[in-house]
Amino acid sequence: MKKRILVTGGAGFIGSNLCEQLAKDENNEVYSLDNYFTGSKNNHVANVTYIEGLTVDIDKLITFEPHTVYHLGEYSRVEQSFDDIEKVWRFNKDGIFAVLEFVRKTGAKIVYAGSSTKFGDGGLGRSASPYAWTKATNTELVENYGVWFNVPYAITYFYNVYGNREIQTGKYATLIALFKEKMKNNETLTIVAPGSQQRNFTHIDDIVSGLILVGENGYGNDFGIGSPESYSIKEIAQMFGGKIEVLPERKGNRMTADVMTAKTEALGWKPTKNIQNYIEELRKNNWTR
Numbered sequence: 001m002k003k004r005i006l007v008t009g010g011a012g013f014i015g016s017n018l019c020e021q022l023a024k025d026e027n028n029e030v031y032s033l034d035n036y037f038t039g040s041k042n043n044h045v046a047n048v049t050y051i052e053g054l055t056v057d058i059d060k061l062i063t064f065e066p067h068t069v070y071h072l073g074e075y076s077r078v079e080q081s082f083d084d085i086e087k088v089w090r091f092n093k094d095g096i097f098a099v100l101e102f103v104r105k106t107g108a109k110i111v112y113a114g115s116s117t118k119f120g121d122g123g124l125g126r127s128a129s130p131y132a133w134t135k136a137t138n139t140e141l142v143e144n145y146g147v148w149f150n151v152p153y154a155i156t157y158f159y160n161v162y163g164n165r166e167i168q169t170g171k172y173a174t175l176i177a178l179f180k181e182k183m184k185n186n187e188t189l190t191i192v193a194p195g196s197q198q199r200n201f202t203h204i205d206d207i208v209s210g211l212i213l214v215g216e217n218g219y220g221n222d223f224g225i226g227s228p229e230s231y232s233i234k235e236i237a238q239m240f241g242g243k244i245e246v247l248p249e250r251k252g253n254r255m256t257a258d259v260m261t262a263k264t265e266a267l268g269w270k271p272t273k274n275i276q277n278y279i280e281e282l283r284k285n286n287w288t289r
């Protein structure tokens with residue numbers, strides 16, 4: 001029998017790449033549940049069944065019992081989350097309760113997409129924005145469902161993901177794709193002060209390989225999936241090589257975050273990509289892909 005796998009947020013950046021890789025294995029039957037808030041039908045890939053709706057309605061929308069639920073479908077931006085608190089609550093807090101109840105009742109394993117913002121600035125980062133707080137408290141609730149109800153779970157933590165299908169324009173664009181677009185259009189690169197904030201930019205392929213290993217063999221908390229190399233935002237802008245403008249400091253921005261990948265590495269995971277090489281590749285292609 002095939003393994004039924006549900007990916008929430010399967011039409012988003014990370015979710016679509018995960019769906020694509022999972023669907024290459026003919027022993028898997030892959031489903032996505034997405035409300036298309038930041039997700040897009042342009043991200044649909046072959047051999048995946050797409051279901052449209054909110055995670056809060058998961059028990060009505062998913063009529064089968066999956067083996068594994070990768071829960072990625074949440075509101076997912078730090079600074080913007082101050083403006084979007086109602087969506088953050090609905091998507092992340094109402095959503096996690098519904099998803100956890102669903103896995104409790106169906107017996108599925110949950111693999112949760114946690115955020116490294118939780119480890120920001122020695123742990124202060126966990127409450128630095130509505131986004132960070134919902135992600136940090138959701139990891140605690142997932143852990144508690146493991147203890148209270150024996151729900152099988154694994155919690156992963158991603159670090160600034162970049163690569164194919166990253167959102168490149170508009171309010172929800174992320175840094176690497178945004179800088180690429182600006183270089184293509186000969187525009188100034190804007191960085192938020194102080195510019196010395198460090199990030200461990202991690203390639204989407206490394207995230208997906210980590211997620212699949214953790215989905216298959218990981219149980220418990222602390223599966224960090226992050227590149228060991230950290231660079232400041234200013235250094236990244238300098239690697240692109242465009243004109244730089246520094247914008248005033250913003251709420252929610254962290255300076256550093258600890259990277260802990262030992263448990264993921266123990267499953268056989270190794271990061272394979274480096275942001276500097278990626279930016280060089282983009283340059284060779286005149287910032288077009």
Ligand SMILES: NC(=O)c1ccc[n+]([C@@H]2O[C@H](COP(=O)([O-])OP(=O)(O)OC[C@H]3O[C@@H](n4cnc5c(N)ncnc54)[C@H](O)[C@@H]3O)[C@@H](O)[C@H]2O)c1
Pocket residue numbers: 008009010011012013014015033034035036037038039040053054055056071072073074075076090091092095113114115116135157158159160161162
């Ligand atoms: N990109 C990163 O650097 C990063 C870092 C740490 C953690 N994460 C986490 O990884 C996950 C995926 O992030 P991403 O970068 O692919 O973001 P994304 O915005 O591209 O993807 C999120 C997807 O989930 C969908 N979605 C949001 N709320 C939903 C809901 N309540 N019900 C159904 N669908 C919903 C969106 O439409 C979108 O398709 C998120 O949980 C995010 O918090 C991402």
